[in-house]
Amino acid sequence: MNTDIFALRHIGPRESDLPQMLETVGASSLDQLMYETVPDDILIKKALDLDVAMSEQEYLEHITELSSKNKIFKTYIGLGYNEAIMPPVIQRNVLENPGWYTAYTPYQAEIAQGRLEALLNFQTAITDLTGMELANASLLDESTAAAEAMSLLFAVREKEKKQQNASKFFVSEEILPQTLALLQTRSEPIGIELVVGNHEEFDFAEDFFGAILQYPGRTGKVHNYKDFIQKANDAQIKVAVAADILSLVMLESPGNFGVDVVVGTTQRFGIPLGYGGPHAAYFATKEEYKRNIPGRIIGVSKDADGNRALRMALQTREQHIKRDKATSNICTAQVLLAVMAGMYTVYHGPEGLKYIAQKVHNTAVTLASNLEKLGFEQINETFFDTIAIKTDATKIKFLAEAKEVNFYYPDNATVSISINETTTIKDLNKILSIFSEAVKKDSQKITELEIGNKIPEEVARKTEFLQQDVFNSYHSETDMMRYIKKLERRDLSLTHSMIALGSCTMKLNAAAEMLPLSDPMWGNMHPFVPVEQAEGYQFVLKKLEKQLTEITGFAATSLQPNSGAQGEFAGLMVIRAYHESRGDTHRNICLIPSSAHGTNPASAVMAGMKVVVTKSTDEGNIDVEDLREKAVKYKDNLACLMVTYPSTHGVYESAIREITGIIHENGGQVYMDGANMNAQVGLTNPGAIGADVCHLNLHKTFAIPHGGGGPGVGPICVAKQLAPFLPSNPIIKTGGEEAISAISAAPFGSSLVCLISYAYICMLGVNGLKKATQYAILNANYIKERLNGHYEVLYAGERGRAAHEMIVDCRPFKEKGIEVTDIAKRLIDYGFHAPTVSFPIAGTLMIEPTESESKVSLDQFCDAMISIRREIESVEKDNPNNVLKNSPHTLQLLTADNWDFPYTRKEAAFPMDYLSENKFWPSVRRIDDAFGDRNLICTCDPIESYMEA
Template sequence: MVTDLFASRHIGIRKDDLPKMLQTIGVESIDQLIDETIPGEIKLKKPLDLSKEMSEHEFLSHINALSEKNKVFKTYIGLGYNECITPSVIKRNILENPGWYTAYTPYQAEIAQGRLEALLNFQTMICDLTSMELSNASLLDESTAAAEAMTMLYDVRPREQKKNEVVKFFVSNEVMPQTLSLLQTRSKPLGIELVIGDHETFEFDEGFYGALLQYPGKYGQVCDYRSFVQKAKEKEMKVAVATDILSLVLLTPPGEIGVDVVVGTTQRFGIPLGYGGPHAAFFATREAFKRNIPGRIIGLTKDTDGNPALRMALQTREQHIKRDKATSNICTAQVLLAVMAGAYAVYHGPKGLESIANKVHYNARLLSQLLEKQGFKQLNTSFFDTIKVLVPNTGSLKSIAEKKGINFNFIDTNTVSISVNEATSRDDIKLITSCFNELSESNKLNTIATEIKDVIPYSLLRSTPFLENEVFNSYHSETELMRYLKKLERKDLALNHSMIALGSCTMKLNAASQMLPLSMPAWGNIHPFVPIDQAEGYQIVLRELERDLTEITGFAGTSLQPNSGAQGEYAGLMTIRAYHESRGDIHRNICIIPASAHGTNPASAVMAGMKVVVTKTDDRGNIDMADLQDKVEIHSDNLAALMVTYPSTHGVFESSIKKITQLIHDHGGQVYMDGANMNAQVGLTNPATIGADVCHLNLHKTFAIPHGGGGPGVGPICVAEQLLPFLPGNPVIKTGGEKAISAISGAPWGSSLVCLISYGYIKMLGASGLTNSTKIAILNANYIKNRLSGKFDVLYTGEKGRAAHEMIIDCRPFKVHGIEVTDIAKRLMDYGFHAPTVSFPVAGTLMIEPTESENLDELDRFCDAMIAIRAEIDKSSAKEPDNLLKNAPHTLHMVTNDAWEFPYSRQEAAFPLPYVGENKFWPSVRRVDEAYGDRNLICTCIPIEEYMVV
């Protein structure tokens, strides 16, 4: 092993392992396996054209040198992004901790109670501060959350409003520019007419179903919206408010004035700016909309013993499960960032947040009075942290400020806004005022005013308490919070404990060298709207990452803006839509989608204004060519796109893929390839070669951004030449194509900070390492397939009997023993493993994907566990359900209880194989009762004794 070669650290299989694995699979070499797996006509003829691989040490030196090209100014631009202070205890114990950042989405609740509690804290914090009844567990960013509010309110319109031919949505001119751009993107395909104007002069005409307000406004003005909300109610209009979460510590919460939805970002609760993300947005609403709210909700239920347990509530309501009936395609969240924001509130508590908010507000008032003493007019009559100032010439002020290392928000030639923040000190205030002194050539001293005037009317001051729950009033020392976070972490199974073999989700190693740059201030403290020349390091990284992803996919260009895989799907379809419109083919609105596709695919198509036509799959799991031919011919004149996952969702490289894509092109359509399974393509084939026109890539899967318990994710799109002009833009910083569609996410380059991870992954692996990673992923999957042969049936394979990088095993035959696939998933917990993907894409199955970063010993432990479980299944009987699988998982409390009334031993329950005892992971609750929790929906932290019926 070459010790400084990253590939040797990332790829788990060693050269000495190959003979055993190849023999088990029944091939002479890896190349033979690849030839039997991937159709020859789509294999790449030459290696990827990427820069030479770096060692980990070289990469860290390189990324540090690039960071020094960024200019970290004191930035007061605001517009929804503010510098904040990440408490070191949170940075070290969450952001830099693989126990938190390598966990998967908490679908298996029994081994995710820590994350679920942290998210419940987040939801409680949001409900308290907004005074709303219900909050989800985070969304992608404030702008997309606002767009989700617009579409949710569209979906819940009263029946009479749904009859209106013209559907209108009012948007206050105080709304952030990036949010307005998102609303324009989302409204167009749905036929919603946006009306932008002044809320004070707005005429409540017929046809309006809702409105969006900003509180405080984009340049800081705090408006009293009570009259507007009251009039809206009289007209049966629903109202959403985008708000600053820190301001609600001092301001009357929107929920108290009767609004229907409150959205915003929790970025200023300890989350680095990161040149735009990732940050956890929030979405709070009334309980009446609990079955319409986008994203995930964490709720309380009970386990088998009647003890409190948490899980994702209303799972059957998740939007992507509704497929083409969905009003949102949300499939992920910003869990890691929501956990951090919730921990920030836990650490500071209500008094700490009041102290921070008061400091910010005091400094804003102080600055306003100092500038007015210098002769400048401050325009905001009421404000929290942002003032708006008239100046003779913003160009001169910009020049002065930049020389002092300061960024303001220059609105026009005579107006500037300044947003102070948690990190703003008195010295910073003096430096700001010195810029204005220089502008006016004043010799006035920067004296501190003796009396600071109140600027928020008494009627708009908060009067209700918040964060009264015990969790927000218990952990205010570092020792206390460190132990609390460790207590939560111990309840969660993450990659630092064992392999997570999730099909379609590619839970691979998130290398420490890739993660370390996220903690560097020169990457974390860059506002997304700073001048480009202040972000030279970022620009180099982002351009290089775009180039590398373009090379890997074989396309012509890339946009990094989408900040989730589902958002990438939507972005890809919107570029296709724009392409057709540019050619006058406005009528092309049919999107063909295989029945086996991810649920987000049809949801994204509907959001993009397309009609979904489903095509069948055959007995081998491939697209039914005859059915596809029929559907294409029927809809030829109106065909917009085909959405296809490759290799298929069934884990097979379909040999007819080029015929499929050619058929679509022959009928005027474009081909969108879902990049969920790109881990089986990199370096061996690519989307361009199979004939696709656009694909999204899950950087949180194939390119090693951590799942973080359900986010962050990044879903860039790569496009062919004809789609380049339509790549998404941004209203503040120019990006995208010549005919750019409006924004897909709030920041110009989406979640830029975590793009550093994928950049490092590619740079350290290089062309050879990336290609070998793909080969080993396919090797590992086929090794597991053959080891489980005879014990479990694999549903689908390629023409030569090979799996791609994942496979589906059929658990339906075990019903004769009274065993369901869920029982196998829960029993795997006793063996120390997270279950593979359950019942997707086929009900009653497990989809297994080992990835390339697992070693042979771990693969064997997993196979041993599955084979042992099969033996337990054979001993089970539907007539005697009191068995190991039905009672799984077994907790420490069960095994150590004086009473043991089960027909098997404690050792069989908790230590079924010798390896388990070496590193035992204990589920913290028994099997959760999903139905009980949905009937008794509790989604905030209220004392257990108030609601728990055992």
């Protein structure tokens, strides 16, 4: 075995397994299986133009060499990004721990109680600091959260009679520039008119439905917004505030001033800058808007024994259910980062946060005082961490960069300096030396921080926060380490077993791919530094763009979208801009097959398009004649088709080129949803099927971990005619010559985790990438054949093959009273996370094993499914007291004195021999979802306090 070949480590089945697996699927070779699976007219005939594979050692040497090209200056740019200190106990036990980063979104709550508790802590911290009633479990970045706040306020305006036709949204000129760009992107397609101005001169006219303020402002000044908010409330104008999370330790909660939404980022709670992300944004609002809040909410419910249990609440809000009626397409969060930010809050507690915030403030006060002694004018009368100096900015910039220091220069006469948690007295003296050199004066050396207060009394924080036990119990590293480990033990992740989720591609996230994320040469880079300081990042990002462009068969790529749903929206906005550039402003019809992901119609509506649904055939394919009829009917206004390939039903539709041809003949463009790209790489591509743009889920096909529900990256790859419209950024130029405005806050989105996908492509190389796709298809067809005769697989290609996933029909078991959910919960007892439940068809399981799983794992899963099938056979009709209905079985239940079940303890917990040596115990029994939605509790206060209330 050649131990240098990464593909041997990444791909699960061994070469010795191949003959038996091929025999099981009835193919003489991998090539024959591919021929029988992928339509011949879309197969790529020549190898991709990519490099040969690197070994892990070669890659790590390569990425270390590239990191040395990054110049990590001391950076005080701010603008929503501040260097922070990640406690090592969190770095080692969360960020670098596959028990946390390989877990899936907590749809199966019984085996996700650890990360659900961690997210509940996050939500509690946010509600406490913002003074709001309800917070979600994170969003993608501050600017996206602000855009979502605008959308929410627009959606709820009809509750106020006076506001029903209002379409103007006021934006304070103090807003961050990247947030303004996102508001511009998101407002115009849905008919919102932005009005940017000075909040002190706002006239509260009737045609405004909402407003957004920055707290503290972009320039660092702390404004007292009480009067503005009162007047807005009187005029029935709803107010959102974008607030710096650390400043809220010292500033009064916006919620206490009567605002409707508070948003921001938790990056400065111990998260690396990472050249822009990933970071967990927060979104907090009033409980009356709980049906409109974007993203996920973690709620408290109870299990079958009445014990406290956590779950994702109010999922009926989600775009997968509401589809084109959804007010947001947000289908993911930044769970791993939210967990880390929540743990930072737990570790430091209220007193630790007060110390950090006070130290940051005193450092800023000390710097301002000493610069004034040098004769400089500091124009922020009030501030938390950011001062503004009137001087020759060009001169200061030259001197600062010579000493490896970055400030922010809003204009030629102003230098803005944002202090952060890492700023030391030594750093202050270095800053002073730059300014003293500029005026050729000696500065007095700072030896200690001054105690000062530049926060206005009327907005100084007076309310308590974080009084719950969890924030006041784990302040030693020993206690914190044990708390993190306790929560980790409650979660099933890829460290335990295969997670065969269809459409979600839970593959190996190799350690070599992950290692560079801990390197400060990658982690400590601010997204708005001059690009010449980010030479290592620029090399990786440009190379990754080229690699993805080649893999997709397109002409250009943008890495900016920081989730799959944002990639969908970006792709549609690029199509929209293309049509507008040709004078076709009327083209607004988006055709979407009935089987599509729920984010597709939600994204189309956000992009200002009207959704027309096309039918599927009984075989699960797009009904070509229905599509043709609708394309012709709407040909004058047709903007695009959104299509997933292979289809959401796990089939390579042979008519795909005919389908894309119909759209082009009628003036539209084709958007391909890249959710199933794991079945294409090296065999076919979006260009070959006739698409014009696709997004890629780097957190699926290209190995970025799911992290319990994020981070994700959703770059878009486009054909030549769409390349000029790729998205821009207001501070660092990106995108094409006719670029649309920003899709995410940072110029290159979540740059830090793009290193993972770059590693994946470099180490697999041209041959390994193709082999990974082949084995993904082999593994899926192996499961399909092993389950044959026990379960019905609903759809297959023309030669009877599945793509990389398949849909198993569980509806026939209803006659015995067994639902698909019962099978999902029973799989927990067998040590497996359930496949995707009831998507895209109710009552089914969608199974996707990926190439990373070995034949042993596949066989254990198939054995478990077959064993469950036998259990279903033995169930008595109309008798709910059976092993499936009572699953999952906890250790507490198994060891109780009483056992009132018609099956043995062994049958409940150890139905197969392999479980005796590797048993995962769920920490709660089946959870009551309806109870949790009726009694919405979304913070970690003791449940007794709600009962008393």
